[in-house]
Amino acid sequence: MVAVEWSDGAPIYRQLKERVVAMMLDGVLKPGDALPSVRQVAAEYQLNPITVSRAYQELADEQLVEKRRGLGMYMTDGATARLLASERERFLREEWPLVLERIQRLGLNIEELLNPQKKWGDK
Structure with a gap:
């Protein structure tokens, strides 16, 4: 499991969102790539699934990811x-x-x- 330090300076969901954004900017995630599932991220980082969902929802609200029913969240082409x-x-x-x-x-x-x-x- 990856050890992650969360800062007290910002909500965890926002820090998680920023980590995903950094992965997008660094090319770790590319347009069309699936994001790890909410359950997977929650388990790996020992987070509440609601926290992960909130981070993912903000990414969706900004049209950086799209939800594909039954498949998960995917990085959009223009992200x-x-x-x-x-x-x-x-x-x-x-x-x-x-x-x-x-x-x-x-x-x-x-x-x-x-x-x-x-x-x-x-x-």
Whole structure:
């Protein structure tokens, strides 16, 4: 069994959803692939099946997976493109401003950012 550490900072269903999203973005899950069953995930990670169902339902609500009656949940064809678009937008809106602020605070220039292995004294 895979040992998983769940953070106290977010609900477990959301953390599980993010793990599935990461698998999609990393190419572990590809369009048309079946997601592990709710029962399988619940047993493997020692979670309540309702928790797993909630994570899967959010993925379905975002059209990243589709339910096939009697067969399970499958990654949709456009899921990767939708995920990349939303993750890029979220990065630019939420994360990039903080990164940019830190870059400016530290006085880093483009050359230092593109060549981080270059030592400070090697100018």
